[in-house]
Amino acid sequence: MAPKKLSCLRSLLLPLSLTLLLPQADTRSFVVDRGHDRFLLDGAPFRYVSGSLHYFRVPRVFWADRLLKMRWSGLNAIQFYVPWNYHEPQPGVYNFNGSRDLIAFLNEAALANLLVILRPGPYICAEWEMGGLPSWLLRKPEIHLRTSDPDFLAAVDSWFKVLLPKIYPWLYHNGGNIISIQVENEYGSYRACDFSYMRHLAGLFRALLGEKILLFTTDGPEGLKCGSLRGLYTTVDFGPADNMTKIFTLLRKYEPHGPLVNSEYYTGWLDYWGQNHSTRSVSAVTKGLENMLKLGASVNMYMFHGGTNFGYWNGADKKGRFLPITTSYDYDAPISEAGDPTPKLFALRDVISKFQEVPLGPLPPPSPKMMLGPVTLHLVGHLLAFLDLLCPRGPIHSILPMTFEAVKQDHGFMLYRTYMTHTIFEPTPFWVPNNGVHDRAYVMVDGVFQGVVERNMRDKLFLTGKLGSKLDILVENMGRLSFGSNSSDFKGLLKPPILGQTILTQWMMFPLKIDNLVKWWFPLQLPKWPYPQAPSGPTFYSKTFPILGSVGDTFLYLPGWTKGQVWINGFNLGRYWTKQGPQQTLYVPRFLLFPRGALNKITLLELEDVPLQPQVQFLDKPILNSTSTLHRTHINSLSADTLSASEPMELSGH
Numbered sequence: 001m002a003p004k005k006l007s008c009l010r011s012l013l014l015p016l017s018l019t020l021l022l023p024q025a026d027t028r029s030f031v032v033d034r035g036h037d038r039f040l041l042d043g044a045p046f047r048y049v050s051g052s053l054h055y056f057r058v059p060r061v062f063w064a065d066r067l068l069k070m071r072w073s074g075l076n077a078i079q080f081y082v083p084w085n086y087h088e089p090q091p092g093v094y095n096f097n098g099s100r101d102l103i104a105f106l107n108e109a110a111l112a113n114l115l116v117i118l119r120p121g122p123y124i125c126a127e128w129e130m131g132g133l134p135s136w137l138l139r140k141p142e143i144h145l146r147t148s149d150p151d152f153l154a155a156v157d158s159w160f161k162v163l164l165p166k167i168y169p170w171l172y173h174n175g176g177n178i179i180s181i182q183v184e185n186e187y188g189s190y191r192a193c194d195f196s197y198m199r200h201l202a203g204l205f206r207a208l209l210g211e212k213i214l215l216f217t218t219d220g221p222e223g224l225k226c227g228s229l230r231g232l233y234t235t236v237d238f239g240p241a242d243n244m245t246k247i248f249t250l251l252r253k254y255e256p257h258g259p260l261v262n263s264e265y266y267t268g269w270l271d272y273w274g275q276n277h278s279t280r281s282v283s284a285v286t287k288g289l290e291n292m293l294k295l296g297a298s299v300n301m302y303m304f305h306g307g308t309n310f311g312y313w314n315g316a317d318k319k320g321r322f323l324p325i326t327t328s329y330d331y332d333a334p335i336s337e338a339g340d341p342t343p344k345l346f347a348l349r350d351v352i353s354k355f356q357e358v359p360l361g362p363l364p365p366p367s368p369k370m371m372l373g374p375v376t377l378h379l380v381g382h383l384l385a386f387l388d389l390l391c392p393r394g395p396i397h398s399i400l401p402m403t404f405e406a407v408k409q410d411h412g413f414m415l416y417r418t419y420m421t422h423t424i425f426e427p428t429p430f431w432v433p434n435n436g437v438h439d440r441a442y443v444m445v446d447g448v449f450q451g452v453v454e455r456n457m458r459d460k461l462f463l464t465g466k467l468g469s470k471l472d473i474l475v476e477n478m479g480r481l482s483f484g485s486n487s488s489d490f491k492g493l494l495k496p497p498i499l500g501q502t503i504l505t506q507w508m509m510f511p512l513k514i515d516n517l518v519k520w521w522f523p524l525q526l527p528k529w530p531y532p533q534a535p536s537g538p539t540f541y542s543k544t545f546p547i548l549g550s551v552g553d554t555f556l557y558l559p560g561w562t563k564g565q566v567w568i569n570g571f572n573l574g575r576y577w578t579k580q581g582p583q584q585t586l587y588v589p590r591f592l593l594f595p596r597g598a599l600n601k602i603t604l605l606e607l608e609d610v611p612l613q614p615q616v617q618f619l620d621k622p623i624l625n626s627t628s629t630l631h632r633t634h635i636n637s638l639s640a641d642t643l644s645a646s647e648p649m650e651l652s653g654h
């Protein structure tokens with residue numbers, strides 16, 4: 001829907017007085033008034049109080065709800081990224097449908113009377129897989145990402161020539177709600193410092209979006225030097241614990257005049273698997289916001305609503321070691337992962353109301369929640385038993401192991417197979433040199449699970465086997481680096497493994513299409529398991545179950561499970577890692593579930609150890625802050641009836 005038609009629709013939805021005040025496209029403007037250190041919107045002084053939410057982390061069915069809550073909180077703008085890899089899954093193949101319908105999201109924002117600060121990248125960071133860059137770029141292994149490398153620029157140009165014309169009609173001066181557009185993202189934090197790259201991007205944005213739209217950059221204080229560029233308005237990002245005065249003084253060296261802007265004021269923070277849950281206090285966040293608003297600064301709160309890294313979409317950091325981001329992107333944000341207002345939201349609304357009008361009227365109530373279970377899952381079969389179905393085109397053969405990118409497997413899992421060339425009687429060291437496992441390898445000999453070899457860990461396994469034994473290595477891509485100096489985060493076995501003194505060669509690679517198998521069908525009968533011992537290691541569990549009443553949002557709890565992937569009714573809910581924490585539950589949006597007795601299906605791929613009782617629970621609250629050691633105490637704190645019920649409980653509505 002183009003904005004002009006939108007204005008008719010809006011006139012039905014907005015108060016008549018406001019509609020009459022809406023200037024026509026030819027008089028609309030959003031500019032920097034350097035004479036008075038402010039923005040002007042249609043010629044009048046304007047300050048935005050904005051919040052970030054990512055449409056790619058929120059089911060489309062909830063977009064309007066989240067945006068309404070953000071408007072009610074007193075925001076007059078939202079800020080969001082456009083992840084390139086979410087929309088161009090393969091070179092030249094584009095997807096702007098369903099939960100990828102960017103124009104529909106812009107339209108929803110307009111209907112909520114929210115202006116938009118758009119951040120199309122091409123790199124976006126955001127703790128998103130590869131910082132939003134498509135992994136197929138790495139099929140040219142020598143490519144230099146985020147530089148003026150001709151191969152990289154050719155792909156960027158091709159992508160932006162598709163994307164930018166789509167958003168052109170939505171620019172504010174054309175009748176839409178996009179008031180400004182960010183070029184790249186914290187480029188000053190990237191080692192390349194390639195100004196010709198930034199100039200190329202700026203030129204491309206101007207060529208495709210015209211001269212009127214305000215283009216800007218965002219960097220941390222330490223990145224302003226390499227991240228800013230003449231002709232692009234310079235903004236900064238920092239959180240409540242940072243020295244606002246010092247940072248804004250530094251910003252003035254780049255923008256002596258014009259409004260002060262904090263493009264990412266951190267209301268919370270991200271979580272890594274295996275680290276403690278991050279929070280930011282309400283008092284610190286609200287105090288920092290008030291101090292900036294007193295200065296007349298425009299502020300975007302990052303995140304206002306975090307959402308979820310469904311599927312395989314999480315990114316990763318490297319801080320001494322590889323740190324994958326959790327499935328939950330709750331971010332301790334004012335609106336929780338499940339879309340519920342938190343005390344932080346009300347406190348921030350109180351602050352904003354001191355500086356500008358906030359909408360009156362009731363806030364939508366928290367969503368209905370549901371408890372259910374325990375649900376006992378049954379063994380479907382070992383991953384190896386489904387190899388033909390998971391890799392219908394058969395393996396790729398190579399003397400040395402090939403990466404995910406080389407075989408065009410973007411996400412998830414790949415099985416590497418070779419055969420033992422001689423009998424090994426004594427336990428013999430097995431490892432992959434140079435940290436060459438990206439990222440986790442589940443090792444099996446003739447179907448028997450031997451253990452895990454992890455990236456950046458020094459661990460070795462000790463194997464025995466017979467001449468001709470199958471050595472199977474299931475490698476998991478835990479998400480590509482989304483921040484740091486090297487986004488070329490290749491996945492798979494980057495070096496040939498070594499067994500004793502032998503470099504293992506003659507490999508078969510099986511790229512696994514697990515989602516297709518889970519989504520479309522699981523054979524009712526258990527496939528033939530060719531080994532004498534019971535399956536161990538990567539195994540599928542499943543269960544169909546009814547929900548007797550209506551459905552509600554819920555939180556899947558997997559006590560005793562270790563690590564794996566979950567699907568609900570074929571939807572890839574994301575990764576769990578109960579053993580590591582801090583996240584112990586996965587958010588299950590209610591729209592995924594069938595009510596009133598219809599059968600729902602949960603499928604798990606457990607990669608390591610299964611609990612004695614293969615059960616899961618659906619709770620009405622999330623558990624995001626319980627590392628494995630803390631977790632034991634948390635289990636004890638859950639009410640007895642929550643954990644001990646033997647039959648699926650009636651829906652306990654709220």
Ligand SMILES: CCCC/N=C1\SC[C@@H]2[C@H](O)[C@H](O)[C@@H](O)CN12
Nearest residue numbers: 124125126127185186264270483
């Ligand atoms: C100290 C590390 C700074 C890296 N920048 C981060 S971590 C959280 C946020 C998001 O990733 C956001 O996408 C970045 O622009 C800024 N930021």
